Amino acid sequence: xxxxxxxxxxxxxxxxxxxxxxxxxxxxxxxxxxxxxxxxxxxxxxxxxxxxxxxxxxxxxxxxxxxxxxxxxxxxxxxxxxxxxxxxxxxxxxxxxxxxxxxxxxxxxxxxxxxxxxxxxxxxxxxxxxxxxxxxxxxxxxxxxxxxxxxxxxxxxxxxxxxxxxxxxxxxxxxxxxxxxxxxxxxxxxxxxxxxxxxxxxxxxxxxxxxxxxxxxxxxxxxxxxxxxxxxxxxxxxxxxxxxxxxxxxxxxxxxxxxxxxxxxxxxxxxxxxxxxxxxxxxxxxxxxxxxxxxxxxxxxxxxxxxxxxxxxxxxxxxxxxxxxxxxxxxxxxxxxxxxxxxxxxxxxxxxxxxxxxxxxxxxxxxxxxxxxxxxxxxxxxxxxxxxxxxxxxxx
Amino acid sequence: xxxxxxxxxxxxxxxxxxxxxxxxxxxxxxxxxxxxxxxxxxxxxxxxxxxxxxxxxxxxxxxxxxxxxxxxxxxxxxxx
Numbered sequence: 001x002x003x004x005x006x007x008x009x010x011x012x013x014x015x016x017x018x019x020x021x022x023x024x025x026x027x028x029x030x031x032x033x034x035x036x037x038x039x040x041x042x043x044x045x046x047x048x049x050x051x052x053x054x055x056x057x058x059x060x061x062x063x064x065x066x067x068x069x070x071x072x073x074x075x076x077x078x079x080x081x082x083x084x085x086x087x088x089x090x091x092x093x094x095x096x097x098x099x100x101x102x103x104x105x106x107x108x109x110x111x112x113x114x115x116x117x118x119x120x121x122x123x124x125x126x127x128x129x130x131x132x133x134x135x136x137x138x139x140x141x142x143x144x145x146x147x148x149x150x151x152x153x154x155x156x157x158x159x160x161x162x163x164x165x166x167x168x169x170x171x172x173x174x175x176x177x178x179x180x181x182x183x184x185x186x187x188x189x190x191x192x193x194x195x196x197x198x199x200x201x202x203x204x205x206x207x208x209x210x211x212x213x214x215x216x217x218x219x220x221x222x223x224x225x226x227x228x229x230x231x232x233x234x235x236x237x238x239x240x241x242x243x244x245x246x247x248x249x250x251x252x253x254x255x256x257x258x259x260x261x262x263x264x265x266x267x268x269x270x271x272x273x274x275x276x277x278x279x280x281x282x283x284x285x286x287x288x289x290x291x292x293x294x295x296x297x298x299x300x301x302x303x304x305x306x307x308x309x310x311x312x313x314x315x316x317x318x319x320x321x322x323x324x325x326x327x328x329x330x331x332x333x334x335x336x337x338x339x340x341x342x343x344x345x346x347x348x349x350x351x352x353x354x355x356x357x358x359x360x361x362x363x364x365x366x367x368x369x370x371x372x373x374x375x376x377x378x379x380x381x382x383x384x385x386x387x388x389x390x391x392x393x394x395x396x
Numbered sequence: 397x398x399x400x401x402x403x404x405x406x407x408x409x410x411x412x413x414x415x416x417x418x419x420x421x422x423x424x425x426x427x428x429x430x431x432x433x434x435x436x437x438x439x440x441x442x443x444x445x446x447x448x449x450x451x452x453x454x455x456x457x458x459x460x461x462x463x464x465x466x467x468x469x470x471x472x473x474x475x476x
Contacts, residue, residue: 140430182412182428234425234456322454388435394451 013054013067021077024049030084036211037087037365040204042167043211046081046088047125055092057120059099064113066120071100071244071308075251075300082255083262086369087211089255091125091164093248094212098126098172100244101188102229104311105236111226115190119170127168129191129219131160137378140237141183145176146228154222155189158201163214166200169193173219174233186233189221196221208368238320240311245377246332247304253339253373254300260366261286261293264346267353267361282349289345296338303331322393329382329389336373343370400444401465405429408436420462434459441465447472 014020029046036043050056058074060066074096082089099119106112119126135141137160144157155175165171171191176183202216229236264286271280307328310318318324343366347354353361398420405424406415412428429437437459438449449458449472458468 177426181426184428184430185426232425234431238431238456317455320456322451385432388432392435392438392449392454394448 013058017053017055017058017067017069018073018076018080020053021050021055022080024053024055025081025084025088029081029088033085033088033365036085037208037368040206040210040213042164042213043085043088043091044167046085047091047167050088050092051123051125054120054123056095056123056125057099057116059096059103060116060120061103064117064120066116071247071311072301072304075247075304078248078251079255079258079300082252083259085211086252086256086366087209089252090209090212090249093245093252094128094163095125097241097244097248098128101172101236101240102126102190104240105188105231106190106229108230109226111224112190112229115192122169124169124193125164125167126170126172127163127165129157129159129162129165129171129173131162131216132174133158133160133216135183137381139174139377140186140234142174142176142186143183145179145181146187146189147179148225148228151225152222153189153225153228155191155219156221157219158216159219160202160216161204161214162198162217162219163212165198165214165217165219167213171196171219171221173221177232184234188229188233188236190223190227190229191219191221192223192227195223207371208365209372235316235320238325239316240319243307243311243319243324243328246328247300247307249373249376250300250331250335251304253335253370254296256366256370257293257296257339257342260343260346260363260370261289263354263361263363263366264289264349267350285345285349289342289349292338292342292345296335296342299331300335303327322389323395326386326389326393329386332377333379333382336376336379339370339373340367343367397469398462398466401441401462401469404437404440404444405462408440409433418462420466422461424459424461425456429459431456437465441469445469445473447476 028049032045057066058069061068078089078093081092130139132143134143146153146155170193173189173191174186177185177187197220198217200215200217204213204215268282268286347363350361353359354363356362357364402415409429410433442448453468
């Protein structure tokens with residue numbers, strides 16, 4: 001085994017982080033995926049393995065002691081994890097969405113810079129608190145506000161869902177800027193472990209993505225006022241949170257689809273072995289679904305590298321242009337539909353063996369997880385946004 | 397021109413405060429304008445001033461205040 005000796009201040013993440021993630025996916029996440037799903041419990045083993053391999057700080061730039069990997073590398077990691085456990089992959093994706101927001105919008109603040117260094121050192125897991133009772137699923141509106149006095153903030157929020165909130169170290173929450181600010185004038189606030197309490201208000205007994213453990217909760221928090229991010233949440237959302245979410249979520253869905261096609265392929269091979277010399281009829285169906293998987297993969301990779309290039313360019317306008325927003329939104333809608341279609345076709349190939357929960361070709365979990373995709377920021381909401389963007393877009 | 401812009405904002409900006417209480421430099425987003433409302437503001441400006449906002453003008457900052465909108469309209473007209 002190779003030992004990587006870290007330089008002073010550098011993160012000792014391994015030399016091939018994607019290979020490490022793929023190994024954790026198959027050796028840890030896969031082993032516990034069925035139990036995580038059945039019991040609706042947090043994938044503690046896989047997240048612990050990711051922490052031990054120091055993979056929670058990979059977006060932290062070298063200037064703050066991290067490895068500073070690119071968005072497409074994290075996207076590939078999300079895909080690899082989702083081959084075996086979509087809940088683990090989605091938690092990993094959601095964590096990196098929060099880290100990306102802090103890396104890209106928090107660095108003018110010494111306190112937030114120090115936090116990012118510490119996040120990488122401690123391998124802290126961050127969850128997001130954007131949802132709220134009373135805003136109807138609109139991320140860009142808040143009811144609650146942050147109050148600042150004598151260098152401290154207080155923030156209390158009644159959230160409808162907080163994914164893995166009870167398992168997270170820290171939280172990133174949205175709120176109105178001040179008591180007299182309108183619903184859309186929001187800021188993001190970092191809430192540190194020990195500075196907040198969560199009081200669960202609902203359960204998380206869902207069809208799929210059961211391991212993300214996302215019940216509603218009342219959050220009560222306070223802390224130093226410097227933990228209020230210095231830029232408007234509108235900019236964070238349009239330049240980072242939305243594009244990074246769509247790229248990483250789509251990568252998770254690509255991984256679910258690839259995992260399902262992998263099971264279908266194994267099933268067809270087994271059939272072929274049973275009758276040597278003949279091609280089983282399911283092989284043609286496999287060719288069809290493999291074709292669709294390639295379409296999905298090409299689309300996710302193209303948009304993810306485009307987003308990565310735009311982020312690396314450091315031009316905020318490049319990320320908030322209408323053309324790019326449409327492209328991102330289209331990726332989310334098409335990937336979330338294709339994943340369901342691909343898993344369904346894989347199920348038809350595996351037949352009863354795919355329908356059974358206790359067979360090696362079982363696809364029930366994949367199918368249930370895939371159906372979350374259209375609901376995470378509902379596709380209808382996204383298409384309505386695109387409809388309005390297309391009213392003003394002139395070029396293509 | 398700022399009067400026409402103010403009327404359009406009154407009708408389409410969905411501000412949470414009365415536009416007449418805001419200065420030309422006041423931040424419209426902090427006054428409650430959403431990005432969805434800014435699309436309607438832009439369409440109304442295009443109709444009213446018989447202009448088309450090029451894609452590069454479709455930025456949050458262009459619609460951030462009455463004076464920013466006014467400057468943008470001037471610039472688009474000058475480029476014709």
